[in-house]
Amino acid sequence: MSKKVTMQHIADSLGVSKFVVSKALSGKEGVSDATKARVMETAAQLGYFNQKNGYLKAPLPTKSEVSDPQRNSVLVLMPNIRFQTKTSAYWGRILEGISEKLDHEGVGMVIVAEQSVEHFMQLLNPKALMGIIGVGEVAAPLLLEAHRLGLPIVLIDHEDELIPADTLFADNFESMHRLTRHLIGTGHRELVFVGDARYSRSFYDRYLGFNRAMEEAGIVEPAAGSSAAHYLPVQGFEKEHFIDSITRWAAEKMDNGKMPAALVCANDQIALAALTVLQRLNCAVPDDVSVTGFDHIEDTDRTSPRITTVRVPKHALGRRAVELLQRRVHEREAPxxxxxxxxxxxxRESSGLGKQR
Incomplete structure (x- = not known):
């Protein structure tokens, strides 16, 4: 029989006191968000939350509580992490979908951009809420506090093993797999995935879809993963963040005569940066290099050439999240x-026929 994981085991693993672990797991003040995140990550790794009594899950409201007319709002968690804001060309459209659907249903919306767990509870009136929708990455300590409210949760483009929630994603793997197969089918062999696969779950799934298509075409060895020749892990959030790193990389490739046939970018912000860099270096798109993006933000419609991309149904993601939440409110025991x-x-015009190198 396996040994029970206790708070003391977590404390010993982290080199902190049991008191700190207890406060972090109970959501009490006096422990920094960073420490809470470390405690929960370690607790999950050790299997603490998988134990029968390792974590007291908050009870969902009863049916009578759910039908209470005072519960007429949905809490939308959209902390400003990685430019997740209402003005974002990507996240803002998802938020519009949520807002439109809630307005149609006659339900109010409370947006919380606060990242601090200590301030979170001070902002809320839980008795007025029917459920919670998380948009994008939400830190585990904040999600845990949201879960303690005992309300159903739906997460968009994010998941957390500690939080029981319905989740909603674009089909990132299949879409990138199809896009990469298209490029290969039009003659491109030297392709590079541009973006950090560790950035988010969506980026990772897009990288896997790219790599699977490369394996199927015999360009990379199965199960070996893309080598440095097919992977450029640039980091950042917006177009301007990627310019310098792509410029250094592209200039070196051009000097060595090893410029790839296509840059398969993890999102449109990276694709916009790549297009800008290539044009500054007098590298013709798509005649010399094809460029593709992902997400279909409005800026890709205004470039010359227009960027080949994947249209993520952003408004639909928001509307579908509301539908999932409504279902969860009334079917609390459903899987x-x-x-x-x-x-x-x-x-579109940024991707052309591949050339023999």
Missing amino acids: AEKVLLACELLY
Whole structure:
């Protein structure tokens, strides 16, 4: 029989006191958000939350509480992490979908951009809420505090093993797999995935879709993963963040005569940066190098050439999240769902026919 994991085991693993672990797991003040995150990550790794009594889950409201007319609002968690804001060309459209659907249903919306767990509870009136929708990455300590409210949770483009929640994603793997197969089918062999696969779950799934298509075409060895020749892990959040690193990389490739046939970018912000860099270096797109993006933000419609990309149904993600939450409110014991929404590939002028190198 396996040994029970205790708070003392977690404390010993981290080199902190049991008192600190207890406060972190109970959501009490006096422990920094960074420490709470470390405690929960370690607790999950050790299996603390998998034990029968390792974590007291907050009870969901009863049916009578759910039907209480005072519960007429949905809490939307959208902390300003990685430019997740209402003005974002990506996240803002998802928020619009949530807002439109809630307005149609006659339900109010409370947006919380606060990242601090200590301030979180001071902002809320839990008795007025019917549920919670998380948009993008939400830190585990904040999600745990949200879960303690005892309300159903739906997460968009994010998941957390500690939080029982329905999740909603674009079909990132299949969409990137199809896009990469298209490039290979039009003659491109030297392709580079541009973006950090560790950045988010969506980026990781897009990288896997790219790599699977490369394996199927015999460009990379199965199970070996993409080598440095096919992977450029640039980091940042917006177009301007990627310019310098892509410029250094592209200039070196051009000097060595080893410029790839296509840059398969993890999102449109990276693709916009790549297009800008290539044009500054007098590298013709798509005649010399094809460029593709992912997400279909409005800026890709205004570039010359227009960027081949994947249209993520952003408004639909928001609307579907509301529908999932409404279902969860009334069917609390139903199995958790992970929903993938299909995307549309937009083949445009930034990707052409591949050339023999």
